[in-house]
Amino acid sequence: MKKIIAEVKPLSNKSLYPRIYCIGHDGTEDEAVSLTLCDSLWELSGEPIFELERLIEDAFSGKYIPSNPDLPDMSINDKLIWVRPPFATPGRICISNENLPEFSVDEGVPQCFTSDQFKLVAALILSFKTEIAKQGRENLVGHRFEIDFPDS
Numbered sequence: 001m002k003k004i005i006a007e008v009k010p011l012s013n014k015s016l017y018p019r020i021y022c023i024g025h026d027g028t029e030d031e032a033v034s035l036t037l038c039d040s041l042w043e044l045s046g047e048p049i050f051e052l053e054r055l056i057e058d059a060f061s062g063k064y065i066p067s068n069p070d071l072p073d074m075s076i077n078d079k080l081i082w083v084r085p086p087f088a089t090p091g092r093i094c095i096s097n098e099n100l101p102e103f104s105v106d107e108g109v110p111q112c113f114t115s116d117q118f119k120l121v122a123a124l125i126l127s128f129k130t131e132i133a134k135q136g137r138e139n140l141v142g143h144r145f146e147i148d149f150p151d152s
Contacts, residue, residue, distance in 0.1 A: 001025070001031060001034070001149070001150070002022055002023060002024055002025060002148070002149040002150075002151070003022070003023045003037065003146050003147065003148060003149055004021070004022050004023075004120065004121055004124055004146065004147050004149045005019075005020070005021055005022070005144055005145070005146050006018070006019070006020045006124055006128040006146070007019060007102075007127070007140070007143065007144045007145065008132070008137045008138075008140040008141050008143075009057040009141070010141055016138060016141065017060055018042075018128070018132060018137065018139040018140075019040070020034075020038040020039075020042045020121070020124070020125060020128070021033075021034040022034045022037075022038060022144060023040055024067075025031070027143060028131075032103065032111050033111065033113075033114050033149070035097050035100060035103060036095040036096065036097050036103055036110070036111040036119060037095055037111065037113050037117070037118070039079060039097070040076055040079040040081060040095050041118070041121050041122050041125050042125055043072055043076045043077050043079070044074075044076050045125050045126070047124075048074075049081055049122055049125075051074075052074055052081065053119075053122070055073055055083055055116060056093060057081050059083040059084050059103065060083075060090070060091060060115065064083070064084065066084065071118070072087075072096075074104065076110070078097065078099050078149040079095055079096065079097050079098070080095065080096045080098060080105065080110070081093065081094070081095050082094045082095075082110070082119075082144075086113065087105075087110055087112075088112065089112070091114065091115060092112045092113065092114060092115075092152075093112065093113050093115065093118050094095070094110045094111065095110060095111055095113070096108075096110035096111075096113040097113075109152065112152065113152060114150075114152050116150065117149065117150065117152060119126075120147055120150075121149075124147050126147060128145050131145070
């Protein structure tokens with residue numbers, strides 16, 4: 001089973017870098033998940049994640065009508081998020097990373113996730129950020145927070 005990992009890594013310049021990423025079945029990083037879902041949710045953490053959760057609920061219940069259907073439903077740092085067609089099918093969230101051709105809208109394939117996958121990663125990020133605030137980055141080096149990430 002894939003895993004989502006949250007940890008603080010020391011960089012060569014001595015700074016401490018919190019990172020959320022996915023490890024695939026073979027033990028290597030699953031960039032499709034890491035560079036779309038994990039990065040987007042890390043960058044959205046805080047109130048924007050709650051806004052996205054509300055948007056997803058409204059879209060799944062049929063209450064959401066986009067102001068401009070040609071644009072993504074949300075975006076952050078060149079990551080585009082859709083909760084409705086044409087990219088997202090019912091019950092799924094699709095995320096592209098426009099800085100990486102293989103995961104971009106124009107040249108590659110945006111990655112799609114279930115709402116359960118979204119919620120798992122969002123919950124891990126929230127608890128990881130809470131631990132960083134409580135303990136400080138320096139005290140979390142060497143500690144891995146990890147959850148199973150079910151296939152879609």
